[in-house]
Amino acid sequence: xxTLLLLLATAAILAAQEPPAEPAASPRSRALExxxxxxxxxxxxxxxxWTGTLEPGKPKVLQVNLFSGNEYWFSAATLSPKAKxxxxxxxxxxxPVEGELFQDGSVAAAGLAADASGKYFxxxxxxxxxxxxxxxxxxxK
Amino acid sequence: MSLRCLFLxxxxxxxxxxxxxxxxxxxxxxxRTSELSQDVTIPxxxxxxxAVDKQGQPNWTQIFAPKAAESTxxxxxxxxxxxxxxxxxxxxVEAQDGQGVKNVGKDIINLAKKLNVSQSxxxxxxxxxxxxENNDWSALREELEATQNEVKLSMAEQKDxxxxxLVSVGAWVRGTEAASLFISKNYSPGLAGLLRQPAIVEYxxxxxNRLPEKLAAEPLVVQLREQLAAVLPIVQTSxxxxxxxxxxxxxxxxxxxxxxxxxxxxxxx
Numbered sequence: 001x002x003t004l005l006l007l008l009a010t011a012a013i014l015a016a017q018e019p020p021a022e023p024a025a026s027p028r029s030r031a032l033e034x035x036x037x038x039x040x041x042x043x044x045x046x047x048x049x050w051t052g053t054l055e056p057g058k059p060k061v062l063q064v065n066l067f068s069g070n071e072y073w074f075s076a077a078t079l080s081p082k083a084k085x086x087x088x089x090x091x092x093x094x095x096p097v098e099g100e101l102f103q104d105g106s107v108a109a110a111g112l113a114a115d116a117s118g119k120y121f122x123x124x125x126x127x128x129x130x131x132x133x134x135x136x137x138x139x140x141k
Numbered sequence: 142m143s144l145r146c147l148f149l150x151x152x153x154x155x156x157x158x159x160x161x162x163x164x165x166x167x168x169x170x171x172x173r174t175s176e177l178s179q180d181v182t183i184p185x186x187x188x189x190x191x192a193v194d195k196q197g198q199p200n201w202t203q204i205f206a207p208k209a210a211e212s213t214x215x216x217x218x219x220x221x222x223x224x225x226x227x228x229x230x231x232x233x234v235e236a237q238d239g240q241g242v243k244n245v246g247k248d249i250i251n252l253a254k255k256l257n258v259s260q261s262x263x264x265x266x267x268x269x270x271x272x273x274e275n276n277d278w279s280a281l282r283e284e285l286e287a288t289q290n291e292v293k294l295s296m297a298e299q300k301d302x303x304x305x306x307l308v309s310v311g312a313w314v315r316g317t318e319a320a321s322l323f324i325s326k327n328y329s330p331g332l333a334g335l336l337r338q339p340a341i342v343e344y345x346x347x348x349x350n351r352l353p354e355k356l357a358a359e360p361l362v363v364q365l366r367e368q369l370a371a372v373l374p375i376v377q378t379s380x381x382x383x384x385x386x387x388x389x390x391x392x393x394x395x396x397x398x399x400x401x402x403x404x405x406x407x408x409x410x
Contacts, residue, residue, distance in 0.1 A: 044187070044188075044191075044279065044282060044283065045283070046181065046185065046188075046286065047180075047283060047286040047287045047290050048178070048179075048180030048181045048286065048290060049180065049181065050176075050178045050180070050181045059171065060176065061167065061171045061172070061174070061175040061176065062175060062176050062177070062178060062181065062182070063175050063176070063177050063182050063340060063344075064181060064182055064184075065182065065183070065184050065338060065340050065341050066184075067184070067188065067189060067191075067192030067335050068192065068196075068331070068334055068335060069192050069195040069196055069331075069335075070188065070191055070192045070195070088164045090166065090167050092340075092381075094166045094167035094168075094169075094171070094172050095166050096164040096165070096166060116334070116381045117192070117334050117335050117336075117337050117338070117381075118337055118338070118339070118340065118381055119339070119340035121167055121171075121172065121175055123167065123171065136181070138181065140188050140191065141191070
């Protein structure tokens, strides 16, 4: 009986406690959420990430080094609900490369199968009226 | 799996995909002002090895030959050795050598302790051991990168920023040594093309050149700078051409010499 009472008391204490708070969303958590879609297809998500603040119409460009034969997705996000984000990939001479694009308001991604090893550029652009913090993560397989 | 299927599987809205050829080229100004991020611009050894695996069948068990971590009071040598060990961890994962990963994980933590990194890094050692116990190779790749980033973060918190780049250099040197040794013995243009990494060498060299005078004058750092400068023309081929067999052999010898110097001339245990 003592054990039963102890169990009931423990259950009551646990029930009275508030549920754990959801961690606050961040541009990184949203970018990781998007990248998670590719993880289902065998893509590994890099732990490293690129963050900053984007102003509308003022793109930011990041250099990356990709390997021939690997496939990549670059996923970006902001928290601004009115933002329209886009991501694109360019070769070392600045020409756009063939691949796939995904864009859905404040999240966007670009993917490619690298046919040559070396330097590439990732360009991220924000359309809208307000500046916004962003995060970009990348996945490969 | 197509992009549409991927997004549907994840329950995300699909708006479609468009060819990137519809996009305008980058302007000269955009290329000139493009940013570099140590955490993203430098690929992990795991990413490099994934590309090597697609074009060759390396016997990673033979390649996995970690150097015994030499006892040293030199913080720059310890930072470089940490990088070597992290790359060794990736090689052990490729070899699917659970005990090897655990041993490397222990060495990483012991060395990190000497550099007074935070408690959060030490917890990574247990995770590495647990994942190795369960042969969870995919999780181990992520954990190794996370450990490296945590070490760098901890160094930044301790105002040890100058050592951070040396961890990245150490990992790149060991990863390149392992791959170039394999490619020199199993040459193919496809494999040799993977060693064409001028942007990485330029970036690492620029960061090493920025080190404070006192640190830059240390013999190991001097050797590092000289050898990075020497390999830059080797990995900088025109028109995205692969490295020649002679260039691969030269790169492998240079990287092996650096690994030997960083590990204090230690032999494999």
